[in-house]
Amino acid sequence: MAEHGELGQRKAVVLHTVVEEYVRTGEPVGSETIAERAGLGVSSATIRNEMAALEELGFLSHPHTSAGRIPTDAGYRHYVDTLPARGRLKDVQRRAIASHFAEAILDLEEVLKGSVMLLSRLTQYAGVAVPPGASEEQLVRLELIDMGPTLMVLAVGQHGRVDKQILDRPEHWSTEAFHGAERKLRALQGRTYSSSQAKLLELAATVPSDEHDLLLMVADVLRLATRGEHASHVMVGGVANLADEAQTWRRETLRRLFETLEHEQEMLQVLHDVAADDVSVTIGAEHPTTGGWEASIVTAPFRAGDVNLGTIGIVGPTRMDYLSAMASVRAVAERLSEAATELDQ
Secondary structure, X not given: OOOHHHOOHHHHHHHHHHHHXXXXXXXXXXXXXXXXXXXXXXXXXXXXXXXXHHHHHOOXXXXXXXXXXXXXXXXXXXXXXXXXXXXXXXHHHHHHHHHHOOOOOOOHHHHHHHHHHHHHHXXXXXEEEEXXXXXXXXXXEEXXXXXXXXXXXEEXXXXXXXXXXXXXXXXXXXXXXXXXXXXXXXXXXXXXXXXXXXXXXXXXXXXXXXXXXXHHHHHHHHHHHHHOOOOOOOEEEOOHHHHHOHHHOOHHHHHHHHHXXXXXXXXXXXHHHHOOOXXXXXXXXXXXXXXXXXXXXXXXXXXXXXXEEEEEEEEEEOXXXXXXXXXXXXXXXXXXXXXXXXXXX
């Protein structure tokens, strides 16, 4: 197969026109359409020769039932690699993003959930995100709140993560024990979730039984935050958009994609594998899992300052509007980074 840079200008124009027409219509693209759309000033016969050469090089394929061609994963890759570094958003997309981030942000995870749905609406694909892990995030607030018959444990991380749990009041209870636990929790502010949990277990062994029970309750909430179902998980939104693309995929392929989206650890591994310092595009068979889906993933990191916090992006068919998808993912990731940096200050 030819390297990307080895295509001549005419072949590159033909290939890119095939990609854009196929993304637009979903139908194999013929030489007459290329002659009409590409503005090359050559005959359909010349374009057919170029398309045959591109097929031989592995950039196009030829469905048996059609005279037209469709892009292969390599064809999409050549197209993506020559797109502008920063695509322009449509006005409606820009307004939707500005509106989403206009409100005051107190809880980064809630904003991230909304951002996943926002990306899904902007692109009409499925939105995905990996939120910040709690283990090494510093606590800016750790409280035990008396709510009468119940107690609330509230933990707030430096990047806007909020963990709260309402628990039954322990059987052995005293105001003195409650105030003692409060003082110890305040002293933990600035420590990480994991180190705070370890310190609480250490302190619990040195205090009376009623205060001991309260400290263990808080330690357990921190344990669940760092090792439970919320420690490393994938947010997914807009999966119904993929069903709307059912004509693009075979039924079995779509079933495998839905199953992976439901199995967090497999999806986490995929998103970990494709992570990069900037917008990343993984097309079809470039990753074993996405190859099985016949899908592409567009992702970008979001940060607080220079610290990577997580990943956000979209999953869709290889027949994707890459320019729009990349611009949308980049814009949302940048606004998320601004929000996280503000929370961090």
